Amino acid sequence: MNAIALLKADHRTVQDLFDKLDQLEGQGRDKAKKALVEKLVRELSVHSAIEEELFYPEVKLGIPDCAGEILKSLEEHGVMKWELYAISSMEPDDDRYDAKLAVLRDATLHHIDEEENELFPRVKEAFDLAKLNQLGVALERAKKTAPTRAHPRAPDEPPANFVANLGAGVVDRARDAARAMMRRGERGASATRTSGTRSTAARPERPEAGRSTAGARRERSETGGRSPRAKAPRATARRAKGAHRAPAR
Numbered sequence: 468m469n470a471i472a473l474l475k476a477d478h479r480t481v482q483d484l485f486d487k488l489d490q491l492e493g494q495g496r497d498k499a500k501k502a503l504v505e506k507l508v509r510e511l512s513v514h515s516a517i518e519e520e521l522f523y524p525e526v527k528l529g530i531p532d533c534a535g536e537i538l539k540s541l542e543e544h545g546v547m548k549w550e551l552y553a554i555s556s557m558e559p560d561d562d563r564y565d566a567k568l569a570v571l572r573d574a575t576l577h578h579i580d581e582e583e584n585e586l587f588p589r590v591k592e593a594f595d596l597a598k599l600n601q602l603g604v605a606l607e608r609a610k611k612t613a614p615t616r617a618h619p620r621a622p623d624e625p626p627a628n629f630v631a632n633l634g635a636g637v638v639d640r641a642r643d644a645a646r647a648m649m650r651r652g653e654r655g656a657s658a659t660r661t662s663g664t665r666s667t668a669a670r671p672e673r674p675e676a677g678r679s680t681a682g683a684r685r686e687r688s689e690t691g692g693r694s695p696r697a698k699a700p701r702a703t704a705r706r707a708k709g710a711h712r713a714p715a716r
Contacts, residue, residue, distance in 0.1 A: 468600075468603050468607070469596065469599035469600045469602070469603040470599050470600075470602035470603040470606055471587050471590065471591055471599060471603075472603065473603050473606050473607060474514070474518070474587070474606070475583065475587075477510065477514045478579045478582075478583065480510055481507065481510050481511060481514070481579070482576070484503055484506055484507045485507070485572050485575070485576070487503055488500060488503050488504070488507075488568070491503075497558075497559040497560060500559045501558070504554060504559075504568070507551075508555055508615075508616060508617065509616075511547060511551060511575065511617070512613070512614050512615055512616050512617050512618075512639075513613045513614070513615060515544045515547065515548065515617075516609070516613040516614050516628075516632050516636075517606045517609040517610055517613055518540075519541065519544065519624065519628055520613075520625065520629060520632060521602065521606055521609055522602065522606065523537045523540065523541070524624070524625055525602055526586070529590075529594060529598075530590070533586065533589060536581075536585065536586055539581075540582070540586070541624070543574060543578045543581075545619060545623070546574050547571060547574050547617075548617040548618070548619035549617075549619045550567050550568075550570055550571040551571065551616075551619075552616075552617040552618075552619050553567055554568060554571065555616060555617065612633065612636045612637075613632060613636050614632055614635040614636045615636070615639040615640060616635075616639045616642075618631070618635050621635060
C-alpha cells in the first residue's frame with residue numbers, strides 16, 4: 468500500500484467512527500460512546516504521529532512550496548490533539564464532553580478534506596509510485612510504535628518528535644495493555660458472579676442429608692445397633708403376650 472492510500476484508509480476509519488457516534492441512541496449510549504471515543508483517540512493519535520514523523524518532512528523536502536500547507540496542517544493537528552487530550556480524561560456525561568467532541572469532529576473532517584483535495588494531489592504528482600510505496604512501508608512500520616494517545620505538548624517536527632514519540636509510544640502501549648488486562652479480569656469476575664447466581668437459583672431444595680445421617684446413627688446406638696423400626700414390633704409382641712397370660716392368675 469502506498470503512502471496516499473494508507474493515509475486515506477486512516478481517514479475512512481476515522482470518518483466511520485464519527486458516523487457511528489452520530490448514530491448512537493437508547494440505553495447504553497454513554498458506554499458505547501466511550502468505547503468509540505477510545506478508538507477515535509487511538510486512530511487519530513497514531514495517524515497524526517506518523518504524518519508528523521515521516522510524511523510531512525518528506526513532502527517539505529520533495530515539494531518546497533508546500534511548506535506553508537504543512538505548517539497549517541501541524542497547527543490543525545495541534546487543535547485536534549488538545550481536544551483528544553481533554554476528552555480522554557472526561558466521561559460522556561460531563562457537560563462539555565459532547566461540545567468538545569463536536570469541535571474535534573469539525574476540525575478533523577476539515578483537515579481530512581484539505582489533505583485529500585489539496586495536499587495529496589500535489590504529492591501524487593511530485594512523487595513517483597516507487598517513492599510512494601517506499602513511504603507507505605515506512606508509515607506502516609511506524610504505526611507499530613507510535614503513541615496511542617494525544618500528547619499536545621510534545622514536539623511535532625523532526626528530530627525532536629522521533630525521540631518524544633518513541634518514549635510516549637512505549638508508555639501508551641503499556642497502559643493500553645494494562646487497561647485491557649483489567650477489563651478482561653472484570654468481565655471474567657462478572658461472568659463468574661452471574662453463573663453462580665444462576666446455579667444457586669436453579670438448584671432444588673433438598674433435606675440436609677448430613678443431619679439425617681447423624682440422627683440415624685444416634686438412634687442405632689441407643690437401640691444397640693437395631694433401627695427403631697426393628698425394635699417396635701418386638702415390644703408390641705411382648706405386650707400382647709403379657710396381656711394373654713393375665714387371666715390365668
